[in-house]
Amino acid sequence: MPIKTTITSDEKENILNELRSANLAFQKIYSGDKPDRQPVHTVYGGANLFKSDSTKRMGDIAQRSLKNFAPDFTVLARVLELDGHSGLPVDEKKIKELSDHLKNLNELERKRNPAWLPYTVYNKIISKLEREAVEDFRIDFEDGFGNRSDEEEDNTAVNAALELAKGMNDQTISPFIGIRIKPFTEDLKQRGVRTLDIFLTTLFEQTKGKLPEHFVVMLPKVTIPEQIKALVHFFEIIEKKHSLPSGTLKMEMMVEATQAVMDKDGKNPLRALIAAGEGRCIAAHFGTYDYTASCNITAKYQTMDHPVCDFAHHMTKVALGGTGIYLSDGATNVMPVGPHRGDNLTKEQQEENKIVVHRGWKLCYSHTMHSLKNGFYQGWDLNPAQLPMRYAAVYTFFLSSFEDAAVRLHHFIGKAAQATLSGDIFDDAATGQGLLNFFLRALNSGAISEEELKVTGLSIEEIRMRSFFKILEGRRKAAITKSN
Secondary structure (H helix, E strand, O other): OOOOOOOOHHHHHHHHHHHHHHHHHHHHHOOOOOOOOOOOEEEEEEHHHOOOOHHHHHHHHHHHHHHHHOOOHHHHHHHHOOOOHHHOOOOHHHHHHHHHHHHHOOHHHHHOOOOHHHHHHHHHHHHHHHHHOOOEEEEEOOOOOOOOOHHHHHHHHHHHHHHHHHHHHHOOOOOEEEEEOOOOOOOOHHHHHHHHHHHHHHHHHHHOOOOOOOEEEEEOOOOOHHHHHHHHHHHHHHHHHOOOOOOOOEEEEEEOOHHHOOOOOOOOOHHHHHHOOOOOEEEEEEOHHHHHHHOOOOHHHOOOOOHHHHHHHHHHHHHHOOOOOEEEOOOOOOOOOOOOOOOOOOHHHHHHHHHHHHHHHHHHHHHHHHHHHOOOOOEEEOOHHHHHHHHHHHHHHHHHHHHHHHHHHHHHHHHHHHHHHOOOOOOOHHHHHHHHHHHHHHHHHOOOOHHHHHHHOOOHHHHHHOOHHHHHHHHHHHHHHHHO
């Protein structure tokens, strides 16, 4: 019996062609999360203190802090209350015996041991601090620098650019780096653009027009699109005069005022603010303390996990989710640094230092875990002593979820590949990319290795593609080739 339809072919094509235009326009805006590497943190440091080897010295300080206040993995586990901490030994001899035992096990056997997670996290932190303690650094001409005389800021801009050029030559800078200028408010716009101009002009003179890889300019306290448009125009002038390809200079914006979350018309303006960057604005960073202050929260309660911050986080997610814009949380302003300095401290002073540092560590760890659980995979660090806790939280987050996520991705890829190979339409690549991004973030942070990722059913070559769509396309082509 023939199947009857009501809609003619012409009617169907006309309507679906109109829908196609709308779908493509939507996909252009909401292209999905980028598979590129996103740093797990940004370290902010005053421009007056920046040196070509600043990040290396920060790594040395972070290693000393970890060694002094957590000489082995059991101490860190108890401070942070990691899984399995209650069953760990406190006797030095037994701690060494357990460490030696775990070290001699293969990875599969080690994972069966209750001490696996804290042992693994601790050793990965040490390795990360030795290899790449700072992933992203911002040379700060705003809050971290303060309001100084124009002459002093001019000179600092020159010196910071010279140090960056030296760091580029010596290969001592972080993989991601940039500057934060003063905001383009009416009071500070002149100072902001002058510092930008001096810094980049000096840098280009030293490097013959080259920028470090992943260089960005952070514009703080953004409230209206015109501030971002102004920075884009300045970028265009600088690029033209230094013979740089259009679009070379990139920027980030800071969400640190209520007006950046809700404008005068009661609308969320973040999409419009990003659009004003004409493709140059790649990230939005949350400013915890300015934002909470704008909500009349007193200093004592201006913390990253305050409900007003969570509201701003979710509003940012809703506005920018799926656009490929990187999102970053703010910083913990309690530094894990003991009150007593020097080499000849009394036992009481040493104990007091330990208590203060451990309390600060727990707060840093808690705040970072709060960010990660809410889908913010990047945050700020303000002190080298915070770095071990950044990585403690990141590694714990990824390692504790690894097994379940691996099984889920393995099944998802199998289902998607089967549909693709059989000629069926599989239109859920965004979900697949989201799952893959979990592992790419874990891989980039050092939480897992490429070899460990193979349990997902992916080959090393597929993992390096960093694209779920390309993985499926590669499998489809391989299957066709094999069948022929």
